[in-house]
Amino acid sequence: MIRAMSTQSTSSALTADDHLILVDGSTFIFRAYHALPPLTRKPDGLPVGAVSGFCNMLWKLLQEGLTPEEGDEPTHFAVIFDHSAQTFRNEIYPEYKAHRPDPPEDLVPQFGLIREATRAFSVHCIEQEGFEADDLIATYAREAAEQGARVTIVSGDKDLMQLIGPKVGMIDTMKNKTFGEAEVFEKFGVGPDKVIEVQSLAGDSVDNVPGVPGIGLKTAALLINEFGDLETLLAKADTIKQNKRRENLIEFADQARISRQLVTLKQDVPVKVPVGELSVTDVDGPKALGFLKAMGFTTLTRRVADVTGADLDTVDASDLKVPGWDVPDHKGRMMERAAGSDSAGSEAAKTPGDADPDNSGLLVPQTVADARAQTIRAIPVDSSAYETVTSLDRLKEWCDAAFEKGYVAFDTETTSLDAMQAELVGVSLSTEPGKACYVPLGHVDGEGDLLGGGGLVEGQIPLKDALEVLKPMLEDRSVLKIAQNLKYDWLVMTRYGVDITPYDDTMLLSYTVDAGKGGNGMDELSERWLDHKPIPFKEICGSGKSMITFDKVAIDKATAYAAEDADVTLRLWLILKPRLASEHMATAYETLERPMVPVLARMEKRGISVDRQMLSRLSGEFAQGMAGKEAEIYELAGESFNIGSPKQLGDILFGKMGLPGGKKTKTGAWSTSAQVLEDLAAEGHELPSRIVSWRQLSKLKSTYTDALPGYINPETGRVHTSYALAATTTGRLSSSEPNLQNIPVRTEEGRKIRKAFIAEKGHKLISADYSQIELRVLAHMADIPQLKKAFDDGLDIHAMTASEMFGTPIEGMDPMVRRRAKAINFGIIYGISAFGLANQLGISRGEAGDYIKTYFERFPGIKDYMEATKKQVHANGYVTTIFGRKAHYPEVNTKNPNMRAFYERAAINAPIQGSAADILRRAMVRMENRLEGSKLDAQMLLQVHDELIFEVPDAQVESTIPVIRDVMENACDPALKLSVPLQVDARAADNWDEAH
DNA sequence: ACGGCCACTTA
DNA sequence: GTAAGTGGCCGTC
The missing domain is CATH 3.40.50.1010 (5'-nuclease)
Incomplete structure (x- = not known):
């Protein structure tokens, strides 16, 4: 007392x-x-x-x-x-x-x-x-x-x-x-x-x-x-x-x-x-109660009233001034809530994640995730127990429950995996483990072949009415929306006029704390954390040619599948969210992961224009080129065969023609890689070099000029890639359907494809890329004075490295010498090995080893950094970037020396690649606001690891470039002072090739 | 129809 | 030597 x-x-x-x-x-x-x-x-x-x-x-x-x-x-x-x-x-x-x-x-x-x-x-x-x-x-x-x-x-x-x-x-x-x-x-x-x-x-x-x-x-x-x-x-x-x-x-x-x-x-x-x-003084009952009432902490309010003997009913909520928040009418609503939830004897139904302030617990054990996982696992996932919501009143009650809880798991069901084309078919909600519902909105009759069937199934809430009820809840800042891979649902819902906020994403939570430990998809997370295998999508919709869209699924089956997703998502959140704090990853999640969701969603929504005619012409050109090579190849081979089949090609080259086979693939077949073919070409053989050029043309044609037009969205006329936020171990993004992060640039032929990426009329594309960001990050992290000085002075970093290593002056340097230094610099970033460097430079392993030795002598800090990183990954199982992102390598302690060395190289590379990725993310998160704040209409369209592509009105090009550069070059501020400057090169042009 | 392998593309 | 994704081939189901 x-x-x-x-x-x-x-x-x-x-x-x-x-x-x-x-x-x-x-x-x-x-x-x-x-x-x-x-x-x-x-x-x-x-x-x-x-x-x-x-x-x-x-x-x-x-x-x-x-x-x-x-x-x-x-x-x-x-x-x-x-x-x-x-x-x-x-x-x-x-x-x-x-x-x-x-x-x-x-x-x-x-x-x-x-x-x-x-x-x-x-x-x-x-x-x-x-x-x-x-x-x-x-x-x-x-x-x-x-x-x-x-x-x-x-x-x-x-x-x-x-x-x-x-x-x-x-x-x-x-x-x-x-x-x-x-x-x-x-x-x-x-x-x-x-x-x-x-x-x-x-x-x-x-x-x-x-x-x-x-x-x-x-x-x-x-x-x-x-x-x-x-x-x-x-x-x-x-x-x-x-x-x-x-x-x-x-x-x-x-x-x-x-x-x-x-x-x-x-x-x-x-x-x-x-x-x-x-000295301690007695608690002034009414004073404390006034504050607690104003906060709405009902249980504590009652407890304090009991102990101090103050009369609850005579105390008014104190008048607190918080800018931006008005003091609510506590007499009305707060007491109503107390009656509704606290005194209704609902204690037993409360789950560990209940945000009720008085149930949140004073002591949070470190193993809170385990404790929660156990409790949550104990509540069965019963897909037959979910509710199908078919009336507006019930939907309103579910939204009220979300308000009451302060959070809700949310999921959409649609007609397509492509969020830019998907039509909303239903939504599911869950407010506590085991309690979830599905709201069908766009289910149609299965047999719509004849007579224009496929009408809406009866008993569904009209889409417009449902959205009117859902929208205020989904946009209310007092209700946290929890989703798995929210970017998808965000994109779908924004096309229906709903801006989901605030939110958490269980996929990103998992990625933040466990990157490298396995996938972050829902099915995998559910099995990992809940010991539960969710109903497979295939079981509902089938697969392959016979796959049906979700709107054709019977509503009872849809409820079991969809509501289960929301239920599982909520459970995952209850387990994963506390790990952010206990593992000190909250800042990483909040600054590098979560804010990327709307940024990427908007980039995907904008898409980029491609010139369909130009691609079509190129396809023709490439086909012609291939036909020419093909004839020469058959002539040289003495027969026709499938050039695209490495197996058949191997038979011709190393069987029939008896050329010396170099490497083998891991399945034991002769390798026909470009490297092997080029070596053969260097010995004077005609055929291999034709194969190499045929393959290049074939790749350009099939992957780019033929496939890209198929990705043009019929409504927008643009190509909308999809960025994966949680796909890499290092923190990089990945791009797919189509992958716009590997559009050709190296060869003249390839660059023609890049020219087909164009700005819309009256606009330009701006490409802004970081110069040598990974080497700069390395110079900072490993603290290498010579490298830092070189970057400070704006020197040619590879020439400087060569000069430092071989003692030759930078002026009039042999390009071969510089090339070697460049290969070593890259090698360092990749966790160098003599084997790899020898391969890259076409020198012996011994010679490569000597280079590496010299390099480490000249830059001892690099060696220290690499050793320290290896030590870290062996001790902890993970490494971290400068902004605290983790990359896990759970198998690094394997006995297999080759595997071990591989994980060690990956672990050396991850902080470098990952820190650079963090910097890009920070720039991207800030970019839109900065552009808007400067009254600029530039739109961020693409990200390619160290490069951002924008579409900008002609008249604003000059004023936009400095803003972009400023955001990118200062992306570390204020969290971190990088000890090397970041340099960004930016150019504008009508197409991507010329802007790059 | 699916998945592994190989080849090619990017940073 | 790091990190990705896609397409064609081809064996298996």
Whole structure:
């Protein structure tokens, strides 16, 4: 129970009987936000999830203290907040905490509310300009401990661990974990008194404390245990045996000293409120209730009313001012809700993911995903239990349920996999596991062959009426829409005038936390997480030629299939969403994945114009070219055969003609790859080179000039590719149907196809591409001074590499020398091997090995980077990009040396390719707003890994290019300061070939 | 009708 | 040596 401190004057000194609790408010806010399901206040959609978590915790602490034992309640209690981002640390080191992304949009309004909540519970709410919460906590903790009192810090922040001592403990209430000296030792390898020394060496990437390069927690602890403290170590640095370590300690001594200043908490802040004044006072019942009512936390409101004895009915919701949100009429709607859901005895029906603030739980175990998965698996997936919604009233009730919950799983059924042509056939909804419905809207009679049959099946809600009911819910910001591969549904629904927002995508959630572990499709996720195999689409619609469209499916079958999808999607969300917070992937999901959905959907919707006539002419040209080659080939071979069959070709070349076969394919057949054929051609054989050119023409014709026109959408007259957001391990996008990321560019013939991609009349295409983005990213990540300098100075990077390696001046360099360096630079990005480089350059493996050796000698940082990455992937099973995306390689520890080496190369490549992909994504997410903000009509059409293609009105070309370039070149801001400049080349033309 | 293999296209 | 997708061939179902 709460102890009233009536015997204690407000500012007397503390005694040994006193117990001060200091809650680290700022970190708690972020933890509560990410760990708990999103929650918004009705009816205005004010986000209050973090506020709810905070209030529950505060109340529990005030009620029970930290442990269930009697007499452990606090006598003094304060919540400490950060005042502003700028502190004295930024004067010491401007980059301090510079990597911090802006807080999520829906968290911002909650900062003020949480301070309000603190005051509403009559708890001291402390913050002070120029100091971090940690400094205030340090100061109070020291003062209280000196006066003999016990102190408990409520936080999970490792930066506070330096304060732990005999009188000062720390507890993480979210993880239910206490930290004493033993835990500190476990984490830092030293006691609390040496934590600062270790941190100053190891640095901290989260807070951007630099530390000393090459020294992590382990090494730092080792050194401090040997030398005692930082200054002693630095003074004796020259005695360190390890070369690199010694050099770094000497070179970065000052950086370590600055780091020490950054991590040392200030224990003598001139606090405005003396520690003696932090005594606990009784909760003012009506005041607390007013706040809780205004928030709509019904269960906690009742609980507080019970304990304080305040009369609920006489208390009005307090008048809170949150910009953009009006205070709702609580007397009416909030109480109605309390009666409707809370007192109706529905506790048993509640699921673990229920966003009810009072059921969200104070303690979120780390294994929350497992716990939830178990609970959710226990609820059977019964596809016969779903409801078919055939009346507007029932549809309205489902939408009400979505509002009530604050979230709903949503799925569309349509006539086509192509979202640009798909017609809506029905939608399904689910609000809790096992509870889902299907709303048929466009089902037609099966036998529509004669007499123009195929009329709408009776009993369906008219599409227009259903959309009128669904639209407000799907667009309401207080209802989170959960979908699997939302881009598809978003595109379909936007064509029906519905803009789905806000949303989560279970496919992207899975991709964010598990990229590389397997597919992210719904069927696969369902089997992985729910042990449930959803009804296969084939079972409903068939496959191949006999496949029917979904509108022909009987409605009862459709309900079983469609509602199950929504049910499964909701369950997946309940399991996957909490993993974002517990695995620290929320920022990656929110900045790199989720916002891409509408961006890509709009790009796909716009499409791009292709010149059908030009492609048709080219097809003819290529056919002619092929016919010519064909005749020559048959002549040389002495018979006709199928040139497109590698098997038949092999028989001719290596059987009949007796040419020396080089490589074998993995099935044991002779390889007829271009490489093999070119080698044969180099020996003077006529036939192979004809085959190579025939194949090139054949490819251009079949894949591009013949196939592309088939992708022209009859309504828009344009080609709409589909981008996959979750298809690659590294974070790149992929493009399909058609793939517009592999349109030819290398050969003259191929570029003719590119010329067929054109701007519409009165417009130009702008192509903007990053120059050498992957090498720049590598220079930054591996921290290679020569490379960074070369990029700073705008040098030819391959020539510079050659010059550095072979000691030849850049002026008048032999092109062959540069070519070798270029191949090595690319090789590095691909996780180089002597075998691969030898292949690429046509040299011996020994020679290639020598090149690599020389390269590593000249750029030792690259070698370090590669070794460190390998170590990481073996230890963790994944690697990360500079923006925190993960790429998993679960089989990297295989015994098979070839496979192992392959995964290691992939793991070396992934952070480079993936970081570049992250940068592109950041640019794309910002691009539309920036263009609109500049009153420009440019439309982003395509992305090709390091290039963006826009369509722009003629008159705006000149003003658009600088905006595009600015967004792309500064795409890392403000989250990260890249230590190399990004360079973007941009050109405009009537077609893609000339713009590129 | 489907899927593996091989070849070719891109960054 | 990394990351993708598509089309033709051809064996299997």
